[in-house]
Amino acid sequence: MSDPVLSVRNLSKSFGGLKAVSDVSFDLAKGELLALIGPNGAGKTTCFNMLNGQLRADAGQVRLNGTSILGLNPRRVWRMGVGRTFQITATYASMTVRENVQMALISHHRKTWDIWRPASGLHVEEAMQLLDLVGMREQAERAAAILAYGDLKRLELAIALAHAPELLLMDEPTAGMAPRERVRLMQLTADIVAERGISVLFTEHDMDVVFSHAHRIMVLNRGELIASGSVDDVRNDARVQEVYLGGGTLFEGQAHG
Amino acid sequence: MSFYFAQFLTGLSSASSLFLVACGLSLIFGVTRVVNFAHGSFYMLGAYVAYALVQFVPGSILGFWGSVLAAALIVALVGVVVEILILKRIYNAPELYQLVATFGVVLLMQDAILLIFGGDDQFGPRAPGLDSVVRVFGEPIPEYDLVLIALGPIVLGALWLLLNRTRWGILVRAATLDREMVASLGVNQSWLFTTVFFLGSFLAGLGGALQLPRVSINLLMDLSIIAEAFVVVVIGGMGSIPGAFIAALLIGELNAFGVLVLPQATIVLAFVVMAVVLVIRPYGLLGKAETLAHVAGQVELPIRPASTLAKSIAGLLLIGLVVMPFLAGEFAIVLATDVLIFALFAASLHFIMSNGGMVSFGHAAYFGLGAYGAAFVIKYAGGSMELALLAAPLMAAAGALIFGWFCVRLSGVYMAMLTLAAAQIVWSTAYQWQDLTGGDDGLLGIWPSEWAKSKTAYYYLALVLCGGGILAMRRMIFSPFGYTLRGGRDNPNRTESIGINLRQHQWAAFIIAGVFAGIAGGVYVFSKGSIFPDEAAIPRSVDALVMVLLGGVQTLSGPVVGAGVFRLLEDEISRLDYWRAILGVIIISIVVIAPEGIAGFIKKIAVKAGFERNEEQAS
Numbered sequence A: 001m002s003d004p005v006l007s008v009r010n011l012s013k014s015f016g017g018l019k020a021v022s023d024v025s026f027d028l029a030k031g032e033l034l035a036l037i038g039p040n041g042a043g044k045t046t047c048f049n050m051l052n053g054q055l056r057a058d059a060g061q062v063r064l065n066g067t068s069i070l071g072l073n074p075r076r077v078w079r080m081g082v083g084r085t086f087q088i089t090a091t092y093a094s095m096t097v098r099e100n101v102q103m104a105l106i107s108h109h110r111k112t113w114d115i116w117r118p119a120s121g122l123h124v125e126e127a128m129q130l131l132d133l134v135g136m137r138e139q140a141e142r143a144a145a146i147l148a149y150g151d152l153k154r155l156e157l158a159i160a161l162a163h164a165p166e167l168l169l170m171d172e173p174t175a176g177m178a179p180r181e182r183v184r185l186m187q188l189t190a191d192i193v194a195e196r197g198i199s200v201l202f203t204e205h206d207m208d209v210v211f212s213h214a215h216r217i218m219v220l221n222r223g224e225l226i227a228s229g230s231v232d233d234v235r236n237d238a239r240v241q242e243v244y245l246g247g248g249t250l251f252e253g254q255a256h257g
Numbered sequence B: 001m002s003f004y005f006a007q008f009l010t011g012l013s014s015a016s017s018l019f020l021v022a023c024g025l026s027l028i029f030g031v032t033r034v035v036n037f038a039h040g041s042f043y044m045l046g047a048y049v050a051y052a053l054v055q056f057v058p059g060s061i062l063g064f065w066g067s068v069l070a071a072a073l074i075v076a077l078v079g080v081v082v083e084i085l086i087l088k089r090i091y092n093a094p095e096l097y098q099l100v101a102t103f104g105v106v107l108l109m110q111d112a113i114l115l116i117f118g119g120d121d122q123f124g125p126r127a128p129g130l131d132s133v134v135r136v137f138g139e140p141i142p143e144y145d146l147v148l149i150a151l152g153p154i155v156l157g158a159l160w161l162l163l164n165r166t167r168w169g170i171l172v173r174a175a176t177l178d179r180e181m182v183a184s185l186g187v188n189q190s191w192l193f194t195t196v197f198f199l200g201s202f203l204a205g206l207g208g209a210l211q212l213p214r215v216s217i218n219l220l221m222d223l224s225i226i227a228e229a230f231v232v233v234v235i236g237g238m239g240s241i242p243g244a245f246i247a248a249l250l251i252g253e254l255n256a257f258g259v260l261v262l263p264q265a266t267i268v269l270a271f272v273v274m275a276v277v278l279v280i281r282p283y284g285l286l287g288k289a290e291t292l293a294h295v296a297g298q299v300e301l302p303i304r305p306a307s308t309l310a311k312s313i314a315g316l317l318l319i320g321l322v323v324m325p326f327l328a329g330e331f332a333i334v335l336a337t338d339v340l341i342f343a344l345f346a347a348s349l350h351f352i353m354s355n356g357g358m359v360s361f362g363h364a365a366y367f368g369l370g371a372y373g374a375a376f377v378i379k380y381a382g383g384s385m386e387l388a389l390l391a392a393p394l395m396a397a398a399g400a401l402i403f404g405w406f407c408v409r410l411s412g413v414y415m416a417m418l419t420l421a422a423a424q425i426v427w428s429t430a431y432q433w434q435d436l437t438g439g440d441d442g443l444l445g446i447w448p449s450e451w452a453k454s455k456t457a458y459y460y461l462a463l464v465l466c467g468g469g470i471l472a473m474r475r476m477i478f479s480p481f482g483y484t485l486r487g488g489r490d491n492p493n494r495t496e497s498i499g500i501n502l503r504q505h506q507w508a509a510f511i512i513a514g515v516f517a518g519i520a521g522g523v524y525v526f527s528k529g530s531i532f533p534d535e536a537a538i539p540r541s542v543d544a545l546v547m548v549l550l551g552g553v554q555t556l557s558g559p560v561v562g563a564g565v566f567r568l569l570e571d572e573i574s575r576l577d578y579w580r581a582i583l584g585v586i587i588i589s590i591v592v593i594a595p596e597g598i599a600g601f602i603k604k605i606a607v608k609a610g611f612e613r614n615e616e617q618a619s
């Protein structure tokens, strides 16, 4: 196997006395779709926040293609080729769908300091291609504020792809969507990343989505990795079953219905 | 040594007075999230009412203390009326709207008091039995000051009991922490807000009434106390009453001792302390981070390049402006010059506020800096008008560079307060640094170069500079830089997560806005021939806010329309006796009735009539 794209060692974070993430280590190979699952409050988002620099880790190492990225701010991490989608969608409400993608492109091409050229004419082609990719071309001129939730998620995906990332961090990409739409969006994501050789770390509470798309699964419980391996390994892992099924803590997907 | 101790006591007594006003302001902000400019007016009203009661109630039935309490109660009732009639309607509006509306109350109250009590300074009686001095280490200390010193901690203690030992107090504290939670507990929020306003106004009135034996009362009390009260509330942490107490002590003592060291800079000192505190602790000494997502107001629509209709109107307007001097008299030309200047000033505020989401309550700072920068070149460097008009934006940019660095580190109300503080620093410097600025007497005799001396020539100069500035900013709004600011306003997180250093862009925008406000100030000074500290004072900042609001915060042509209407209106009504009250009513009406402003309103009609594209149809 070639060197991992992302290599995480002993990542830890406490909030006061609460160990939100403790001693998490894993590797992510090129082109791999790695699912990080666990009950609500397990520390998944906290992991993501440390990986993309939004949150300072207490300890650990994170290397992207061998370069340490821990402690860099989110902007630097993004520039190094890490894209991110948010659990709660974060788009520009007062811009059109196309302009939302153009903003990411403008930043990628380092043109945010241009005070003269009209922004609407910049990188239109690229933006439309990205929108095409996620199936949003028809809605390009609509205001982001009036999009349906599933479409916002697609838009987020297009934005995250704008700087041709090597690694995508997707925090609950399908949260809040109808079950059938979830599978469609994840299939779309899987196709795109396969075609572009992007590696993906994602969290998800819909087990159908996870089992049908993840190449590998890691299970987080109270900040600790308790299992990791292929879909079947994890499914049959006794501790995982206890955490999820036996121990009374439900899968979030089931809890949410 | 004894002298310093006496000075310390003086500091304590003014700290108590400050605390009384500030704790009410903080309480109101904590629960309702309204930055209440009118709080200073309640303070002033308290002083006047107490004066009237002492003076005119026959046989002094009430006595001094009875009058003070009665005055505070009357003020509290006035506060409740204001809350019910005005504030209840705008609790969910963006901060800017609330602030401007409460400033409308300030104007209204100024004229109401002028009408009832007249414009002369009034001197209240001494408090009975407390009219002499006691010797502390040989230094004379007014007895009344000692009473005030005791009163601060007493009120603090009483408030603590009220907030911690009563059901009402517990609700108030809960609401300060999380407004939605209280709503979900099924508490009658409307009633809670009204009672909080009652108590807050009562404290303001009490604070004012207690000043009766200490200072002369006059119509300037409202704005001078509100600026200081803001400083105290912000330093203490908005919504924190113990914080307000500590901050009042800090500012009271700072004033008492600062006057010994830097007599010219007492006002500046307070604001500098506030700026430093905010940079170290962005939510004040005892404040908490906002738990509440900031009120979004209306959802904004994407900006579009001007429609054919809008372009035609703008073209006609431009032609009209160019030929205007041939058709109109000198008076109209001067007025039009004024409109141009204020349109640029308003547009520069609109640039950061509407497009960038950075609410500036102190935009007059840059207008004033520009004006003084230009005046200095003429007065002290013997330079020409041309050089002075270059110095104006430079001076303003320098100010924006420094103040902006601090301001962009904060957001929401705290940023707004810091911009206000910055403007107060500029204003008080202009006011207190007599040797440089002439203080209250201003700098006179600043006239244009020979070629621009005629009203018409100067009008064209203003048209080129101001019109050019407005168009340049408009262009920037559509540029990647403008979009970046817009993005930062919509969603700062998203902006950072696509690799953009938002703070740097905001800082730059602040400086750009400063440059254009500075140009407006520079053009202004030559049109008037003089400059006074008022040009950097709070009312001037509010003018800019009102113009933007009047035109429509979310409309690109808003500032131009707003400035035009505002100046013409002001010109009409400023001849009347009670023009402030009229202006106040207009301001309040706009906020309550037509928050989208005039240009926004016209656009809505145009969309309805099918002249302009509708966002939904566009999809």
Ligand SMILES: Nc1ncnc2c1ncn2[C@@H]1O[C@H](COP(=O)(O)OP(=O)(O)O)[C@@H](O)[C@H]1O
Residues within 6 Å of the ligand: A015, A018, A020, A038, A039, A040, A041, A042, A043, A044, A045, A046, A047
């Ligand atoms: N900023 C924070 N301060 C304090 N505790 C936090 C913070 N962020 C998350 N936590 C806590 O850390 C734990 C993990 O949270 P999170 O990473 O959001 O879980 P997940 O995404 O797996 O649901 C939770 O108990 C949460 O309450």
Ligand SMILES: [Mg+2]
Residues within 6 Å of the ligand: A044, A045, A046, A087
């Ligand atoms: Mg999460």
